[in-house]
Amino acid sequence: MTDSEIRIKLKKSPDEGYRALFETYFNYVYSITFHILRNCATHEDIEECVADVFLEVIQHYDTSHDGSVKAYVGTVAKRKAIDMSRSVTSRKSHVIPIEDEQMAEIPSAFSVRDTVETTERNRILIECILSLGEPDSSIILQKYFYDRNSIQIAKMLHLSPPAVRMRCNRAMKRLRKLLFEKGITL
Numbered sequence: 001m002t003d004s005e006i007r008i009k010l011k012k013s014p015d016e017g018y019r020a021l022f023e024t025y026f027n028y029v030y031s032i033t034f035h036i037l038r039n040c041a042t043h044e045d046i047e048e049c050v051a052d053v054f055l056e057v058i059q060h061y062d063t064s065h066d067g068s069v070k071a072y073v074g075t076v077a078k079r080k081a082i083d084m085s086r087s088v089t090s091r092k093s094h095v096i097p098i099e100d101e102q103m104a105e106i107p108s109a110f111s112v113r114d115t116v117e118t119t120e121r122n123r124i125l126i127e128c129i130l131s132l133g134e135p136d137s138s139i140i141l142q143k144y145f146y147d148r149n150s151i152q153i154a155k156m157l158h159l160s161p162p163a164v165r166m167r168c169n170r171a172m173k174r175l176r177k178l179l180f181e182k183g184i185t186l
Helices: 003-012 014-037 043-060 069-093 112-131 136-145 150-157 161-181
Strands: none
Touching: 003 014, 003 069, 014 043, 014 069, 043 069, 112 136, 112 161, 136 150, 136 161, 150 161
């Protein structure tokens, strides 16, 4: 497809025009970016650069300009690839190898065991709350998870505020009993 045909498509239907531009110049853009980035970037970086080139062209190409589309696309590809090369090179210079012996004994504040226990406890808690049935489970969730007061909850559930408070107290007693049976104390 020629530059003038692409320009005409871009004016008539931008979607079709950009699709034609992509299909026509993809290999051209890929070869430019690959040539510049092959020694310093990963395959994913090269693909990202190609996508950035077409995004730049879509955002900034002026269809009223009579210059060569191929030259414009090639210039954008070259500049984007050089920018990516600088970015990747500077990123690699700051990377510390993980095999470094000094890194082997760094203590972590993150505990997998604690995270698993917390997740399991939360799962059991939600399961028990839902087993209370409606409207009690909704009242508990709205009060303790969404921090809503009894007036707000009453409006949502079409109950009176004193009824919400009473149901909440009774539901909490039942919830404590259910959790105690599962080995969790509040």
